[in-house]
Amino acid sequence: MEIIYIPTGQKILFRGLDDPLKVTSITVETGNLCWAWIEEAYEINKEQDFNMLDESIRGTVEEPLYKQITLTFNPWNERHWLKKRFFDVEDENIMAKTTNYMCNEWLDDSDKKLFEDMKKNNPRRYQVAGLGNWGIVEGLVYENWRELEFDVNEISKRKGVKSAFGLDFGYTNDPSAFFCGLIDVANKEIYVFDEIYKNAMKNRQIAEEIIRKGYGKEKIVADSQEPKSIDELYDLGLKGIRKSRKGRDSVNNGVQYIQDYKIIIHPRCVNFITEISNYMWDKDKFDNPINKPVDDFNHLMDAMRYALESYSKGPTFSFD
Numbered sequence: 001m002e003i004i005y006i007p008t009g010q011k012i013l014f015r016g017l018d019d020p021l022k023v024t025s026i027t028v029e030t031g032n033l034c035w036a037w038i039e040e041a042y043e044i045n046k047e048q049d050f051n052m053l054d055e056s057i058r059g060t061v062e063e064p065l066y067k068q069i070t071l072t073f074n075p076w077n078e079r080h081w082l083k084k085r086f087f088d089v090e091d092e093n094i095m096a097k098t099t100n101y102m103c104n105e106w107l108d109d110s111d112k113k114l115f116e117d118m119k120k121n122n123p124r125r126y127q128v129a130g131l132g133n134w135g136i137v138e139g140l141v142y143e144n145w146r147e148l149e150f151d152v153n154e155i156s157k158r159k160g161v162k163s164a165f166g167l168d169f170g171y172t173n174d175p176s177a178f179f180c181g182l183i184d185v186a187n188k189e190i191y192v193f194d195e196i197y198k199n200a201m202k203n204r205q206i207a208e209e210i211i212r213k214g215y216g217k218e219k220i221v222a223d224s225q226e227p228k229s230i231d232e233l234y235d236l237g238l239k240g241i242r243k244s245r246k247g248r249d250s251v252n253n254g255v256q257y258i259q260d261y262k263i264i265i266h267p268r269c270v271n272f273i274t275e276i277s278n279y280m281w282d283k284d285k286f287d288n289p290i291n292k293p294v295d296d297f298n299h300l301m302d303a304m305r306y307a308l309e310s311y312s313k314g315p316t317f318s319f320d
Helices: 020-024 047-056 081-087 109-121 123-130 152-156 203-212 227-235 250-259 270-278 299-307
Strands: 002-005 010-013 035-039 068-072 145-147 161-168 176-184 189-198 220-222 241-243 262-265 281-283 289-293
Touching (some): 020 047, 035 047, 152 161, 176 203, 189 270, 203 227, 227 241, 250 289, 250 299, 270 299
Parallel strands (some): 035 068, 145 262, 220 241
Antiparallel strands (some): 002 010, 161 176
């Protein structure tokens, strides 16, 4: 996609960064390629992908032009490479600026109310999405995880390693979340290698996306609170789908089971990383942690629990 300024022939180009090599090969017929704006830069999971883009904007430009890359994002996790690269250093070529919704003159009253409600009902999200503060890693439900590139085919060939797929339904306000993992029970390791994470997905779109990714014939454990959707997905070709089991105190039991494992996450699973970096224990009115996760950043976390329910111990154990 592009916009052309007809009098001069200069262009504004719109590109995705799913393949950095394609972006680095862009050339322009008129003018200079010297400015780039990256929206949702937090989703660039590897610093080297950004470096490839940065290094492609090179060459001389005439006065008064200058080369500039602008990145905008919500700072969900203080461990993200963006913080170390741009906020933890002093560099005359870097301007790191934190803004928040109060700086936005274009918000109407309903927009402002959304953030005021967030401040009251979800203060932790408000600190990041509302005030622009870096997400602080404390009180995480899962702490034994790391981000690491791995060969899923190599891991899957290990003795005893099994695949696990889970689906949590969403629509308008919450995303539909599909978890793809491998579990090594003997070594207590979970490998997260792929995901689907989208809002406003109809069941047909969910089925098509899962099939397109090559997981249509896999056993998929889905949220049992959506039996009609599960039946429809079965009719749409997901013959291995079934509902998760219900059980008393199943969320905490599922969490406790997964906490015994090391969780290794492929860098491409950016939404899983965002959720697990922000999936926290809730607190009581005295600000003391309680044995219950916050009902937020939990869509892929729930999908993971569903996927792993068959590996739990005991005939009545459940992750629903």
